[in-house]
Amino acid sequence: MSAAPRYFKLQTREVSWKVYPNPADELLVIEYPLTGIGCIHLFNSTGQLVLIKKVNNEAVQHYLEIADLPKGLYEIRLLNDTLANLLRYLNL
Helix, strand or coil, rough: CCCCCCCCCCCCCCCCCCCECCCCCCEEEEECCCCCCCCEECCCCCCEEEEEEEECCCEEEEEEEECCCCCEEEEEEECCCCCCCCCCEEEE
């Protein structure tokens, strides 16, 4: 006898956050008003993970050094224990 599949309910909510400047050359600032961010992931236009930064969940502003990244379109994801993904697209 096989076990019944488990289903999970995902709760979502609108969260306001800022990423600037856009486009950016050397430093990217991320303002996120809620605590609990575990890490920031940055993906290039081919979906390759190019940067991971663990962040302090007490800070509202987080900084990414991006001077070594090539120019292009990137996707940023904020991950923590309550929100799985928050996406924002930006040009570097």
